Amino acid sequence: MRNSCVESACDCNSFIIVDGRRRPPSDYRDSFHKLGELGVIPKELVSKFIPLVSLRNRIVHEYETIKNELVYASIKRVSRLFRQYVKLITEYIRGNSKQRKYKEVNLVTAKLLDGEALAGKIKEGLKKEIEELKRKGITPSLAAVQVGENPASRVYIRNQRKSTEEVGIDYQLHELVETTSEEELLRFIEELNWDSKVTGVILQMPVPGQINARRAQMTISPSKDVEGMNPVNMGMLVYGQAKVAPCTARGAMELLRSSGVELKGKEVTVVGHSEIVGKPITLMLLESLMESPTPTVCHIATKDLAQHTKRADILIVAVGKAGLIKGDMVKEGAIVIDIGINRVPLLDEKGNPVLNEKGKPKKKTVGDVVFEEAAEKASYISPVPGGVGPLTTAMLLKNTVECAKAQKQVQ
Ligand code: NAD
Numbered sequence: 427m428r429n430s431c432v433e434s435a436c437d438c439n440s441f442i443i444v445d446g447r448r449r450p451p452s453d454y455r456d457s458f459h460k461l462g463e464l465g466v467i468p469k470e471l472v473s474k475f476i477p478l479v480s481l482r483n484r485i486v487h488e489y490e491t492i493k494n495e496l497v498y499a500s501i502k503r504v505s506r507l508f509r510q511y512v513k514l515i516t517e518y519i520r521g522n523s524k525q526r527k528y529k530e531v532n533l534v535t536a537k538l539l540d541g542e543a544l545a546g547k548i549k550e551g552l553k554k555e556i557e558e559l560k561r562k563g564i565t566p567s568l569a570a571v572q573v574g575e576n577p578a579s580r581v582y583i584r585n586q587r588k589s590t591e592e593v594g595i596d597y598q599l600h601e602l603v604e605t606t607s608e609e610e611l612l613r614f615i616e617e618l619n620w621d622s623k624v625t626g627v628i629l630q631m632p633v634p635g636q637i638n639a640r641r642a643q644m645t646i647s648p649s650k651d652v653e654g655m656n657p658v659n660m661g662m663l664v665y666g667q668a669k670v671a672p673c674t675a676r677g678a679m680e681l682l683r684s685s686g687v688e689l690k691g692k693e694v695t696v697v698g699h700s701e702i703v704g705k706p707i708t709l710m711l712l713e714s715l716m717e718s719p720t721p722t723v724c725h726i727a728t729k730d731l732a733q734h735t736k737r738a739d740i741l742i743v744a745v746g747k748a749g750l751i752k753g754d755m756v757k758e759g760a761i762v763i764d765i766g767i768n769r770v771p772l773l774d775e776k777g778n779p780v781l782n783e784k785g786k787p788k789k790k791t792v793g794d795v796v797f798e799e800a801a802e803k804a805s806y807i808s809p810v811p812g813g814v815g816p817l818t819t820a821m822l823l824k825n826t827v828e829c830a831k832a833q834k835q836v837q
């Protein structure tokens with residue numbers, strides 16, 4: 427059984443995975459030591475590379491502290507050398523893994539689509555945009571409505587508050603009692619729709635059984651619909667003119683576009699056809715009249731899933747079943763976007779469950795795609811966690827800003 431997995435692209439943003447853990451360049455030292463010990467790369471190369479890693483980390487740290495031009499020039503010089511070494515080492519790993527010389531080492535050639543980093547950049551942009559809006563007297567303000575108690579949405583609310591405040595959006599939480607009737611909730615939402623200080627409204631899910639969730643969500647005014655779920659906004663997606671759109675679908679598209687790969691002419695397979703993810707993604711893929719790729723949508727009733735995934739240049743999966751997409755279902759060189767979120771038991775090297783201090787099995791979060799297998803074939807792949815998830819939050823913020831701008835008629 428393979429227990430180590432190595433990825434290396436030839437630049438400083440590259441990363442490697444050893445023993446299933448992603449490591450940034452600052453962590454290369456241990457990984458390359460290990461590869462030297464295994465004999466995958468010559469020990470002399472490791473002993474030349476390690477001091478370079480230390481030097482690079484030291485100057486990067488120094489630059490972060492003093493932002494000096496001279497230090498910046500040294501980073502560039504050392505980085506160039508660093509890249510040459512990484513390239514050389516990559517070739518060794520690639521050669522050895524092609525020959526299957528070292529069973530425990532396997533080169534993963536896919537580049538990681540880093541949702542965390544992309545979301546960070548989007549949030550930085552939004553922060554500046556909100557500062558500008560505030561100078562014009564416009565403050566994006568999100569009203570969240572929670573009916574009754576729910577531990578899962580409590581975590582969600584905490585994150586919502588944190589991320590809205592981070593970029594400068596006003597956040598207010600309205601907690602309604604568990605026994606709130608549907609009529610009372612609809613009336614409350616209508617009040618928020620009319621409140622000119624509120625620019626966005628979000629209804630936390632799930633709602634208690636006496637309330638029709640869809641009807642309540644549809645009551646949110648299309649101009650304040652930060653989740654992009656109102657039929658008016660869904661309809662605008664059909665016309666390719668949506669200002670706001672379902673957050674996860676929009677996040678997945680941002681991540682896909684960040685690969686820089688042209689979509690025109692590509693075969694895309696979307697697995698999952700829910701209203702919140704699969705269907706809006708498909709409409710977004712078809713947004714452009716002439717530049718669209720060709721999407722195929724698969725779902726629970728699809729007869730032969732593998733037949734569709736295997737021919738996909740771009741594979742987007744949103745199902746909620748761990749291990750659904752295996753390596754042999756992925757086309758060589760495909761872009762894989764994994765949206766699924768699943769909690770599965772954490773296993774040790776022998777395949778036994780790892781227990782926590784209370785003796786209960788520990789769990790980890792995985793997607794719908796078997797990451798290690800798919801990463802061997804794909805050209806780009808999004809991880810779970812750290813892929814589409816952070817972008818879903820970023821897109822909620824973006825939608826909130828778009829709603830505020832549209833209401834105040836700012837371009
Ligand atoms: P859903 O239950 O509404 O839809 C699931 C879809 O998968 C359906 O279209 C169904 O037909 C299809 N499906 C089920 N079994 C299948 C199979 N064997 N083969 C092919 N298709 C199959 O789920 P959803 O709300 O769209 O969410 C899907 C996944 O995405 C879940 O794991 C969810 O947790 C995750 N998700 C992630 C984010 C995020 O921010 N990353 C946001 C929303 C949802």
